[in-house]
Amino acid sequence: MSTYFVTISTFIAIQAIVAYGLNIIVGYAGQISLGHAAFFGIGAYTAGLLSTKAGLSFWAALPIVLLICGALGVILGLPSLRVREDFLAITTIGINFIVEAVFLYVPFFGGAMGLGGIPKIVFFGVRLKGESLLALCLVCLAFVILICWWFTKSWAGLGCRAIASDETAASSMGISPVRFKLLAFVLGTVIAGLGGALYAHRMGFITPADFGFPVSTMMLSIIVLGGMGTLWGPLLGAIILGALPEVFRPLADYRMLLYGALLLLMVRFQPGGLLGDASVLMNLLKRMKGGDRHAG
Amino acid sequence: MLLSVSDLTVAYAGVEAVSGVSFSVGEGELVSIIGANGAGKTSILNAVMGLIPSSGGRIEFDGTNVTRLPSHLRARRRMRIVPERARVFAHLTVRENLLVGAYGLRKAIDLQKKLEWLYGFFPVLEERSAQLARTLSGGEQQQLSIARALISDPKLLLVDEISMGLMPKLVETVFEALRDLNREHGITILLVEQNALASLRISNRGYVLEAGRIALEGNADALVRDAGVREAYLGI
Missing domain, CATH: 3.40.50.300 (P-loop containing nucleotide triphosphate hydrolases)
Incomplete structure (x- = not known):
């Protein structure tokens, strides 16, 4: 495999992990978040600081990273989830800007110069880079997809999806809206933290801008494109939006325009995403399956 | 009272x-x-x-x-409500809608028996148990809404x-x-x-x-x- 292909694939895998976290919050629990990159950043900075300042290995730091992301998810999620829809969107944007500003202006986090010297992940004495790092990212991604699959089948997932569908009706069936929204939010932030830790060790050097509002928009674009609340949507979205800039490199200057147009077209014509039920792609797949049955 | x-x-x-x-x-x-x-x-x-x-x-x-x-x-x-206009969970299947109604009562009720009883009462819900609730007609949604409330033994x-x-x-x-x-x-x-x-x-x-x-x-x-x-x- 060429280095180029491995590099792109690693980034796609990391972005997919973070997008799966967002999918739990937005797709399954129906709570819009436009500040998901904040938790991606919190994971990356926690992992970076623990490895550079505390000298912990990736593996020793990981549980702490996930714990901190979860705890901050509770602290920032609890007040945010008391508001709905537009207000929730604005609040989460605010969280993103505040977290980015803290990384930028508090010297402890390295300020505008960023945080450098983050070592490579070591696995049984082997320093992971290139293909071996890609393998680790893919294993993590598979694990995250498994968690999401389990979540959709669990009672907690059912509660979240009921709240997304009709919060008032769900609460009149004995489902506590606050508890389940928070559960989804925290699960999403912990998964974002995992992506952040992998990103920090992959890059070796991180800056606050890596986790700014445009990154949150990108994550939301990924799940809108792939299909919110579907199991494979975030992966498909991450692959398309990760590969697109490479394919259309000559159009790099118009990338944001392209994303904007893509989002508008999706919302207008395929609001459920590429893998949403009754989408063009799903209908095509169903017809192919139906055709097979016919032939068999 | x-x-x-x-x-x-x-x-x-x-x-x-x-x-x-x-x-x-x-x-x-x-x-x-x-x-x-x-x-x-x-x-x-x-x-x-x-x-x-x-x-x-x-x-x-x-x-x-x-x-x-x-x-x-x-x-x-x-205490359960069958709300105005049914308010079924549109993006959940009929069966999932019923399960939401039984939320937190797994130990208190015999879920399988209850489902069978409800399907006997509203046969159309069994036929459509795997369908998304939003594909049901207005009358079927009302039946689902009642069944969703009844599953909890209100x-x-x-x-x-x-x-x-x-x-x-x-x-x-x-x-x-x-x-x-x-x-x-x-x-x-x-x-x-x-x-x-x-x-x-x-x-x-x-x-x-x-x-x-x-x-x-x-x-x-x-x-x-x-x-x-x-x-x-x-x-x-």
């Missing part, structure tokens, strides 16, 4: 929709609250379920004061304007189902209806609501015979 409501007041932005209403529902009873559009019927039911806050009064359910309890905790005490079933938007033939079926549930399965029901005649016919007692106040109350038969009620609500 299973449910006793005293002096209930509900206000929206300072305007009273329900003013000092008192009523009660005994165990095993089927009670109707009838009244014109905008009389405050739905507000009363939503306040009893805890979906909107009451600005005054007291709601006692099964011997406990639940006035300040959030709706999900009232639901845990087995002590009190609140039913809000179930006849709204249904074909006349279906209205009859749904009211018959409610009567059966009350008479044969002993489920206590509080019904709120614009379709006064149909609901009084299956009720033990009734209350007539006018502009947020109780204007009349009594046995259902007596209300059906009452000249004023006949003229104002029954159109006879």
Whole structure:
């Protein structure tokens, strides 16, 4: 495999992990978040600081990273989830800007110069880079997809999806809206933290801008494109939006325009995403399956 | 009394929709609250379920004061609502809708047995158990909404304007189902209806609501015979 292909694939895998976290919050629990990159950043900075300042290995730091992301998810999620829809969107944007500003202006986090010297992940004495790092990212991604699959089948997932569908009706069936929204939010932030830790060790050097509002928009674009609340949507979205800039490199200057147009077209014509039920792609797949049955 | 409501007041932005209403529902009873559009019927039911806050009064359910309890905790005490326009979970399958109704009661009820009983009662739900709820017709959604409430073995079933938007033939079926549930399965029901005649016919007692106040109350038969009620609500 060429280095180029491995590099792109690693980034796609990391972005997919973070997008799966967002999918739990937005797709399954129906709570819009436009500040998901904040938790991606919190994971990356926690992992970076623990490895550079505390000298912990990736593996020793990981549980702490996930714990901190979860705890901050509770602290920032609890007040945010008391508001709905537009207000929730604005609040989460605010969280993103505040977290980015803290990384930028508090010297402890390295300020505008960023945080450098983050070592490579070591696995049984082997320093992971290139293909071996890609393998680790893919294993993590598979694990995250498994968690999401389990979540959709669990009672907690059912509660979240009921709240997304009709919060008032769900609460009149004995489902506590606050508890389940928070559960989804925290699960999403912990998964974002995992992506952040992998990103920090992959890059070796991180800056606050890596986790700014445009990154949150990108994550939301990924799940809108792939299909919110579907199991494979975030992966498909991450692959398309990760590969697109490479394919259309000559159009790099118009990338944001392209994303904007893509989002508008999706919302207008395929609001459920590429893998949403009754989408063009799903209908095509169903017809192919139906055709097979016919032939068999 | 299973449910006793005293002096209930509900206000929206300072305007009273329900003013000092008192009523009660005994165990095993089927009670109707009838009244014109905008009389405050739905507000009363939503306040009893805890979906909107009451600005005054007291709601006692099964011997406990639940006035300040959030709706999900009232639901845990087995009070359930069949809301106006069914409000099924559109993106969940029929079976998942029913499972949500049984949330937190896995240990208390035999889920499989309950599902079978409900499928016997509403056969169309079994046929469509794997379909998304939004693909159901209006009448099927009402049936799903009732089944979703019944799966929890409710002590009190609140039913809000179930006849709204249904074909006349279906209205009859749904009211018959409610009567059966009350008479044969002993489920206590509080019904709120614009379709006064149909609901009084299956009720033990009734209350007539006018502009947020109780204007009349009594046995259902007596209300059906009452000249004023006949003229104002029954159109006879």
